Amino acid sequence: MPQVRAPSTPFASVWFDCDSTLSTIEGVDELGNARDPETLAAVAELTNRAMSGELALADVYAARLGRLAPTRAECEALGARYVETLVPDARLVVDALTHLGKKVGIISGGLLPPVAALAAELGVADTRVFAVPIHFAPDGSYLHFDVTSPLARNGGKVEVLAARPSDERPIAFVGDGVTDLEAAPVVERFVGFGGVARRPAVESGSEHYAPGPSLATTLPFLLTDEESDLLRSNPSFSALLHHR
Ligand SMILES: [Mg+2]
Secondary structure (H helix, E strand, C coil), X not given: CCCCCCCCCCCCEEEECCECCCECCCHHHHHHHCCCHHHHHHHHHHHHHHHCCCCCHHHHHHHHHHHHCCCHHHHHHHHHHHHHCECCCHHHHHHHHHHCCCEEEEEEEEXXXXXXXXXXXXXXXXXXXXXXXXXXXXXXXXXXXXXXXXXXXXXXXXXHHHCCCHHHCCEEEEECCHHHHCCHHHCCEEEEECCCCCCHHHHHHCCEEECCCCXXXXXXXXXXXXXXXXXXXXXXXXXXXXXX
């Protein structure tokens, strides 16, 4: 277990991955569960081939969404599921970071409408929500996703986070997956989160790793000693600091 090290300088912004970081579900699995077993198996195989590096994420993304063809109504339902399955203390952690004057953002390889629904619930400004836009036909059926989105290909989070403006730096980024860890070099601090899915490659590759299950286990890595003291003396947030 790595030593917890509080930052010496406050982070100006804190970014979170969505699936298995803010919410306990994986959006693509959730969409697949509403399909027949054959589609579900095909989607799982595509995901595995992307994770093993056999296929590029951009190709898998298109093939997977083509198979799933999520409707507008299904995307709305997924947004509601994200909210129902928030990781413990997610709401309070976002409130605490905002209270301390930090900008909070969400960056996800998931679909924008459901991720935006989760962001709205958490009070995250929509200008700091990055995910893959999707287009529907007038009857609500699936048309296509935005193929120009960097988040639908490998290295997308690196690209988006590297381009954040100077008033958001220093940046801390929290995520559970290898595409999150990939972005560690372009932020000032990456914190791996194992509260939903403990991934050995991420745990061993992260200088800072929060075990969960509460999202509050990330706070010791995100707050200076002074910021922790401020929260500790605030009755609304003091309970968050006990998750060590
Ligand atoms: Mg994730």
